[in-house]
Amino acid sequence: MSKKLRNDLILIALLIIPAVLALALGALRKPGRACQITVGGEIFAEADLKTDALIDVDGLLKVRIEDGKARVLDPVCKNKLCSAHPPISASGETIICAPGGVVVKILGQGPDFTQ
Amino acid sequence: MRPSRKIALSGLLTALCFVLSYLEFLLPAGGFSLPGVKLGLANICVLFAMYKLGPEYAAGINSARIALSWLFFGSFTAMVYSFSGAALSFLAEYLLIKTKKFTPVGVSAFGGVMHNFGQIIAAAAFLGPGAFGYLPALVVWGALAGGLNGAILAALMKKVRI
Amino acid sequence: MKKLLAVLACAVFLAGCSPAPKRYNAVYTDVFDTVTEFTAYCSSQEEFDGMSERVHGELLRLHEIFDIYNEYPGIVNACSLNGAGGAETEVPDDLIELINMGIDWHKKTGGQLNIALGSVLSLWHECRENGTLPDENELLKRAGHCDIEKIAVTENSVTLTDPGMSLDFGAIAKGYAVGRAAEILKENGLEDFAISCGGNVVTSGKKPYGKWEIGIENPDGGLITTVSVSDEAVVTSGDYQRFVMIDGKRYHHIIDPKTLYPAEKWRSVTVICPDSALADALSTSLFCLDLEDGMKLLEDCKAEAMWVSQDGEVTKTPGFEDHEK
CATH class of the missing domain: 1.10.3980.10 (ApbE-like superfamily)
Structure with a gap:
């Protein structure tokens, strides 16, 4: 193996290993409590994941909350990548509709109960 | 290589670049909802130009390609995303080539990562910090796709005499 | 080498056989005139559904027995x-x-x-x-x-013996009921769960990455604090839970037996105690008692508490602070 190629592989490893670790840790994520929807960086709505709901995000797309998960439906954008994304439920997970400027994010663990 | 030949070649590469990125656009993307999860085939052309024609020509080709995409497909935000990713990866690849310590595989891999990173930064500017959630996945994908592109490029450069 | 591979193969196979427990949730709205939530970590939806039926069944049974507003056919309540x-x-x-x-x-x-x-x-x-x-x-x-x-x-x-008397179990019924429901779950082998019945929370075991977290509301909005508990009950009595505004003044549901009017010593009292019925009784009692008398009561039970005064001052027992993160 040439020296340069070895450098390549070291570089790629340095890039990939932390990322893979981050992904693995992500898989251990705690279930989220709520779903936060932002449009253009500003909070549009927040909804509890425990209650089934259908939220119309300003006509740009719809967010369906069901079974403690959130997913995107009927986006106006062309690429429909956001609606193809599997439902999210772990804290920190996101679905983004870039053309629509919408970010659907699961907010991390709040208390299990409030009294 | 004479300048006129270089310019002609740039034109050719720009067209090729443009067609490759359009082809990628037609491919289905599974699971990710952030633009940037693509094979980055267009990058092969840009990197090829950087090696054979020099950075100025590569920059010119990249910019022309992005402008063409904007003209043809009309999305301002998509153009900004593209530009952000392209600028960052261009810089990264240029620096790496200068060190002379890496083959096209490593250069392209790093370029791929930086391209995606640039896109995420643009996304964050428009959409807020939620965009960074995609970082780990896009880093892995960028490195792998970039590495693959680099390998293709290395093979091509041996075969193609320009 | 072959042996090592065989062992690894078995390990992988076995690991695949026992899936990590998942979190399930159920809500009941037909008991004790409030919303009840049951959360548990089970290895399957079927297991959870079975447990949920048991919890709901027990809560319903006790709800009917302690109900002072309705009679039910077949039981004397x-x-x-x-x-x-x-x-x-x-x-x-x-x-x-x-x-x-x-x-x-x-x-x-x-x-x-x-x-x-x-x-x-x-x-x-x-x-x-x-x-x-x-x-x-x-x-x-x-x-x-x-x-x-x-x-x-x-x-x-x-x-x-006084025919003009009537009993009301509002101060202790919920705590007792969720405590019994929890016992039944434990008898049936469930270890990690929590039941929240309108402010009466009973917990058992913990979640995969930590204890159960209970947020205590600030009477003026938001949360005062969050406590982490495992195998303990948390009950809060507050003037913001059930009340009515009359002529601009708030009249809440916890009546001081001495004054015959809503107790005014505190805005809220939270009690943490391993026994759910005890926690409920303590929280209602402490809500109507001075700090000193309350502290004395706590000493005899293994319980911790937090008081929020009318002007927002918060007092906690040292053991209570240990539960905060």
């Missing part, structure tokens, strides 16, 4: 007892147990927890519904029928 006009009435064991607990706590709190306060409480209940204040004379008259000594309890019957 608190409502029947209150309507018995002084006759000796055979009642279910759980009701006997709850009544004995109430009598015990009346002594312990110097009368601040009184299950015999029913006639006064029902007047307040009516008034809250109508948005009017109760007539002072009527309150005083009814207060004359709240003598806990006038309850005669045998092994399986209860006699309200």
Whole structure:
């Protein structure tokens, strides 16, 4: 193996290993409590994941909350990548509709109960 | 290589670049909802130009390609995303080539990562910090796709005499 | 080498066989006039559904027994007892147990927890519904029928020797009920779960990455703090939970037996205690007691507490702080 190629592989490893670790840790994520929807960086709505709901995000797309998960439906954008994304439920997970400027994010663990 | 030949070649590469990125656009993307999860085939052309024609020509080709995409497909935000990713990866690849310590595989891999990173930064500017959630996945994908592109490029450069 | 591979293969196979427990949730709205949530870590939806049925079943059963507003066919419950006009009435064991607990706590709190306060409480209940204040004379008259000594309890019957008396278990019924439901779950092998019944939370075991987290509301909005518990109950009594505004003043649902009006010593009291029924009794009692008397009561039980005063001052027992993150 040439020296340069070895450098390549070291570089790629340095890039990939932390990322893979981050992904693995992500898989251990705690279930989220709520779903936060932002449009253009500003909070549009927040909804509890425990209650089934259908939220119309300003006509740009719809967010369906069901079974403690959130997913995107009927986006106006062309690429429909956001609606193809599997439902999210772990804290920190996101679905983004870039053309629509919408970010659907699961907010991390709040208390299990409030009294 | 004479300048006129270089310019002609740039034109050719720009067209090729443009067609490759359009082809990628037609491919289905599974699971990710952030633009940037693509094979980055267009990058092969840009990197090829950087090696054979020099950075100025590569920059010119990249910019022309992005402008063409904007003209043809009309999305301002998509153009900004593209530009952000392209600028960052261009810089990264240029620096790496200068060190002379890496083959096209490593250069392209790093370029791929930086391209995606640039896109995420643009996304964050428009959409807020939620965009960074995609970082780990896009880093892995960028490195792998970039590495693959680099390998293709290395093979091509041996075969193609320009 | 072959052996190592065989062992690894078995390990992988076995690991695949026992899936990591997942978190499941169920909500019931038909017990104790409040929203009840049951959360548990189970290895399958079927397992959870089975447990949920048990919890719901037990809560429903006790809800009917302790209900003072409705009677149910086939059982003699608190409502029947209150309507018995002084006759000796055979009642279910759980009701006997709850009544004995109430009598015990009346002594312990110097009368601040009184299950015999029913006639006064029902007047307040009516008034809250109508948005009017109760007539002072009527309150005083009814207060004359709240003598806990006038309850005669045998092994399986209860006699309200004052026919004008009626019992109200609001202070301790929920805590008792969720405690019993939790026992049943543990008997059935479930380890990691929590039941929240309108502010009465009982927890068992913990979640995969930590203990159960209970947020305590700030009466003025937001959260004061969050406590982490495992195998403990958390109960909060507050003036912001059930109340009505009359002429610009807030009248909440916890009536001080001494003043006959909503207790004004605290805005909220939170109790952490391994025993759910105890936690419920303590939180209601402490809500009507001074700090000193409350602390004394806590000493005898293995419980911790937090008080929020009328001007927002927060006092905590050292053990309570240990539960905060």
